[in-house]
Amino acid sequence: MIQTGDQFLVKKINKSIVLETIKKKSPISRIQISETTGLNKSTVSSLVNELIQENFVYEIGLGQSQGGRRPLMLLFNNTAGYAIGIDIGVNYLLAVLSDLKGNIIHETMLTITDLPFEEIVDFLKKTIQSLIDQAPSSNYGIIGIGIAVPGIVDDTGKILFAPNLGWENVDLKGIIENHFRLPVTINNEAKAGAFGEKIFGAGKDVSHFVYVSVGIGIGTGIIINNELYKGYNGFSGEMGHITIEANGKKCLCGNRGCWELYASENALLEQAKTLSIPPAPDEKEVTLSHLVMLADTGNTDVIQLFNQVGEYIGLGLTTIINTFNPELIVIGNKLTSAEKWLMNPIKRVVESRSMRFHRKQLRIQFSNLNMYSTVLGTISFAIDDFFASTRITL
Structure with a gap:
């Protein structure tokens, strides 16, 4: 439905601007909101009073004087719900x-x-x-x-x-x-x-980045011009199912040779079975955390296993880099716990296979949010x- 520009819509727009300003910049005073948004002082004061009545904003006391009376500072009420x-x-x-x-x-x-x-x-x-x-x-x-x-x-x-x-x-x-x-x-x-990284993580100040979730499978979230790219029907980001082996393993998606069959947590655990690596004493099957522990204690078979999976991750990232030319790639989900053993093979493959123009200013990092992105x-x-x-x- 198209909304016409009557006084009620103008008020709604202004109220939205004021609330977003308080959410992002609080503690902030009414005069600072006016200076930041360009709205006049009486409009700001009226809208702030409404937001206080609605319990989205509250006053926290006097701030520092900028040459006149000390202003009342406002805070977003993050415990309103x-x-x-x-x-x-x-x-x-x-x-x-x-x-x-x-x-x-x-x-x-x-x-x-x-x-x-x-x-x-x-x-x-x-x-x-x-x-x-x-x-x-x-x-x-x-x-x-x-x-x-x-x-x-x-x-x-x-x-x-x-x-x-x-x-x-x-x-x-x-x-x-x-x-x-x-x-x-x-x-x-x-x-x-990707949205979690944009709001809370490594993507806060980045306009173009790709979040790569590496767990049992692989998925990607794409941020373009600070917006989450969803595609025509909302189905974008299924990069885990790009083909990297023409006659490769059969995937549950119906394809063969999908990236996630070679570069995911599941791929790591499947390969660990072929090496007859025993699980931890209190576990029935080998887990990612157990493999990380074995690598940390110098198990060369497991270290080589991580190296192999890291190379496959790098291979898929190369396609992402050459396609989207991102400023940043953030790797998240469960394989963040193996960053120590994966980062070098990932970078080695990316540097040898991606186009040099595309990777010139590229950063690749594991998520600081770990499992919480x-x-x-x-x-x-x-x-x-x-x-x-x-x-x-x-």
């Missing part, structure tokens, strides 16, 4: 409760290996309810739930295909919304990871939806 973020991986479920600035209040990590959809939904409902019960009292309560999955999600939030989970045409959004009567957003986990992205989506009624996009 709380959001829940869920990252559903192939073998884990990470759930967090955060305030309206993404500060994590509680978190839960569950193992969900090889569980059917119904059991995962049951776990999900119990976990969400537990976080709701732990949420502090607030004016707006739980403002929304953001969920990320490793699969193709359409614009309505329906999960069309998640091959590594064995899901197809799943309306998880409807199931959770009907159960909790709360707004729910569903997104691809790599896109959520995606879940923080889901929270940001939920918070954005909550404030959508106060924000105007021109």
